[in-house]
Amino acid sequence: MRTLPDTDIYAVLSDEYSRGRGNVETARLLLEAGVKIIQYREKNFAVQRRLEECTAVKRLCAAHGACFIINDDVDLARAVQADGLHLGQSDTRPEEARRLIGDKMLLGYSVTTQYEIDRAKNIPGIDYLGVGPVFATGTKPDAASPGGLALLDYALANSDRPIVAIGGIKLEQVTALTRRGVRYLAMVSELVGAEDIRQKVVDIRAVIAGC
């Protein structure tokens, strides 16, 4: 079934933010901490490096019963038989991607405005929406203007697909997002850049549990 796991944290890997640990070791730490969704998002690595890293991360995810999602790259997602593919407004069109990946792989789609949220309603084959940036982020230099909590409220009220909040999410924002009804929290720097990834996951989940 094409559904995101019943979980909370959606970790997005980034070698640059990983304190030198690299993507595979970071994925291992996240999985050992109980994270169940991991996205691979490296835009500038050579094809061979991306393939090797994704093969290793996919194996780790499978061993931990976690969902492995690849950003942007339809061919890479197919090559490593990822569990999911994430696409944005400027990537392969979702209808075309769905044709290429078949009907088993999850497909996530980014929306950054109310207009894009509305338009996504009519696009078949999308399994969840990545909504953001919610807050300002330094991790994605070409990100749209932050939509704030109002963008999330709009997505929650107007889309029947699962909503993944992304962009500038730190431990401090988890309460506000969770109380708003956001179930999935996507984070890059806060998670992969944490000195102690296990402790960060524990801290995030303690906040969620307290909401």
Ligand SMILES: Cc1ncc(COP(=O)(O)OP(=O)(O)O)c(N)n1
């Ligand atoms: C969960 C999630 N949501 C949004 C994005 C952003 O996708 P996109 O707009 O295509 O930007 P890039 O990540 O490709 O720079 C995402 N990756 N994941």
Ligand SMILES: Cc1nc(C(=O)O)sc1CCOP(=O)(O)O
């Ligand atoms: C990959 C990505 N996509 C975004 C979007 O708004 O679609 S913001 C973003 C980067 C999020 O990084 P951090 O958690 O370090 O702020």
Ligand SMILES: [Mg+2]
């Ligand atoms: Mg993209």
